[in-house]
Amino acid sequence: MPERAKVAVLISGSGTNMAALLYASRAEDCPYEIALVAANDPAAKGLRLAEAEGILTFALSHKGMPRAEHDAAMDEAVRGSGAQWIALAGYMRILTPEFVAAWEGRMVNIHPSLLPKYTGLHTHERAIAAGDAHGGVTVHLVTTQLDEGPILGQTPVAIMPDDTPESLAARVLIAEHQLYSRCLAKLVTREKSPEWLLEQVRSRASVLPDAEETLSHGMACFGIAKGKKFAYFSSDHHGDGRTALIVKISGVDEQALLIEQDEARYFRPAYFGDGWIGIRLDLGDNDWDAIGERVARSWRAVAPRKLTTLIDAADAF
CATH class of the missing domain: 3.90.1150.30 (Aspartate Aminotransferase, domain 1)
Known part of the structure; x- marks a missing residue:
């Protein structure tokens, strides 16, 4: 079997998308493996899951640290793990332009809307308030412009008449877990396509x-x-x-x-x-x-x- 691409996943909380990427990587034909799960919060629950699954972890609180210094430490941890790619999975930090440039074309993020609609926060509330027929999820490359990198894939999710932001978010999360691993697998193999x-x-x-x-x-x-x-x-x-x-x-x-x-x-x-x-x-x-x-x-x-x-x-x- 060809050598798998090594991916570092950055999280800040429960890490449900990290878990979806991890379990997808256990399939025999998956072209990537999770080399590291890193967090800016040592209490992030996703770290405990990664440890239980035998994945290398790294945690460093960003509190009291200059942003560039924290990014440099995260970068060092990622490179030390041998990772060639980064997947952001609920990583609640604005990355410095220097960090983004260092991983240009090799860092992905997932966003709970059909970009370019509703960049930023409160996406489900905004989609419902606008009367949209669908919300959804987008996987995209990370650039210095928030949520504006090249789109790798999208899944629309129907908005029901009685939906609340919470009920819509729950269905969108299912779509996130399906889409992210497929887009990541395609991305890490495209350079040989x-x-x-x-x-x-x-x-x-x-x-x-x-x-x-x-x-x-x-x-x-x-x-x-x-x-x-x-x-x-x-x-x-x-x-x-x-x-x-x-x-x-x-x-x-x-x-x-x-x-x-x-x-x-x-x-x-x-x-x-x-x-x-x-x-x-x-x-x-x-x-x-x-x-x-x-x-x-x-x-x-x-x-x-x-x-x-x-x-x-x-x-x-």
Whole structure:
């Protein structure tokens, strides 16, 4: 079985969503495991459950501590557990921008409304007062803007004529427990999903001047319109079991140097020759800024001078 992604769950109270994530992780086909349950309140009931289930715990009261100092301590505990992802589950703290930036794209939260409706608190009261047909739950990535990160999944929950905020909250909680584990499982595996990886490559290649996407030899490829190709996306091509980006480089010396530096990531792509390098994208730890630079450099290698001159002029400003 493939190695499971390690997740730290941050809580402040009873930890019912933490429990749902934990018990979902016990399924044989779940792609994640809970490496740590951490709380900003040593009396949080969820800590006792985690301990009983054999999960590593960490608790540090935020009272009397500067916010940045407390976040730094939580970050150290999370990293010490080996966790690669963070799931917030009733963690009642506003995180510092520095903490959020350090876990960009790898920290999720669950919110009891159908975002973008009703960010913040008292979501059920507000949905009922507005006469909405449905409340619901949203799982989203965490950004510095409260409850405004990219949405990973939602479940609507019907509002009954006699609902109170408490009765609606009870049904929404059932939906939360169902949705959170599914979204987290999908998130921790997407960095090895060919469809998601292709979209990341496409977003970086398609913004380059006169770039167009076509299909060549069963691979998605990107080139200058009516011109040469500068990037190929390979997924299990010829049964090699790899998902990779193939881009142009300066030649055999650079190719050999890259492979020597990281032979697990770089390879000589068959049928392409010494002027190209294959970059594995399915290892789960891509530096997308560096990959974007590789794609742009490859584009520049084949682009006509009139296009590169325009780019150089724009960069000068």
